[in-house]
Amino acid sequence: MTAGLTLRLARAVAFAVVCLGLSAVGHLAGGGTVSPRTAVLGAVVALAAALPATGRERGTGAVLALLTGAQAALHVLFSTAPLLPPLAEATGHTHAKLVPDLGMALTHGWAIVMTALWLSRGEAALWAMLRRLAVRLLTMPLADPPVSPRDRRIPVSTPSSLRSAALRHVVIGRAPPSQAA
Numbered sequence: 001m002t003a004g005l006t007l008r009l010a011r012a013v014a015f016a017v018v019c020l021g022l023s024a025v026g027h028l029a030g031g032g033t034v035s036p037r038t039a040v041l042g043a044v045v046a047l048a049a050a051l052p053a054t055g056r057e058r059g060t061g062a063v064l065a066l067l068t069g070a071q072a073a074l075h076v077l078f079s080t081a082p083l084l085p086p087l088a089e090a091t092g093h094t095h096a097k098l099v100p101d102l103g104m105a106l107t108h109g110w111a112i113v114m115t116a117l118w119l120s121r122g123e124a125a126l127w128a129m130l131r132r133l134a135v136r137l138l139t140m141p142l143a144d145p146p147v148s149p150r151d152r153r154i155p156v157s158t159p160s161s162l163r164s165a166a167l168r169h170v171v172i173g174r175a176p177p178s179q180a181a
Contacts (some may be wrong), residue, residue, distance in 0.1 A: 005061065008054040011126075015054075016046035019067060022115055023074035038081040042074050049073070057127040064116040071112055107127065 020042050024034045032044075049070045053062065 012047055012050040012055045015050040016043055018115060018119060019046040019070045022111055023078065026111060027078045034076060034078060037080060038078060038109055043076055045073055045077060046070050058123060060116060060120040063120040063123065067112050067116045071108060
């Protein structure tokens with residue numbers, strides 16, 4: 001199953017917003033600053049990184065790799081962005097090094113792994129919902145004939161993906177078993 005342009009853009013924007021938010025919050029927590037111009041540039045970088053990967057469902061490994069690369073690019077962008085001299089002097093910010101120390105690397109790594117797991121579970125849930133919706137729409141009859149209570153059971157010829165999408169605790173019929181059973 002492949003995604004259309006609207007779904008691709010929505011997924012890429014969601015990834016870019018989460019990626020930019022994670023990077024900006026981490027950078028601000030580390031004592032850095034993020035100017036609006038740098039944030040917009042970071043959003044464009046994250047969106048450009050995500051858009052080619054949104055054509056189909058991606059697993060945890062692909063999301064982790066993409067998020068790691070985007071976070072590294074945003075770290076470099078935020079670390080090398082020119083600071084306003086009065087703000088840099090007031091905060092004592094000297095975060096201009098490109099290679100993070102061990103504590104920052106561990107914090108970045110932990111945040112990236114947790115965010116990648118969260119995004120990949122959201123990705124899996126989105127695609128599962130779209131698959132179930134497609135099965136429902138493809139197997140939906142055009143006109144519903146009158147249904148007797150005895151005919152409300154799921155037919156044997158129904159695809160297994162449709163049966164798995166049914167609620168598990170729903171009581172289909174409350175009548176006694178049929179004579180054939």
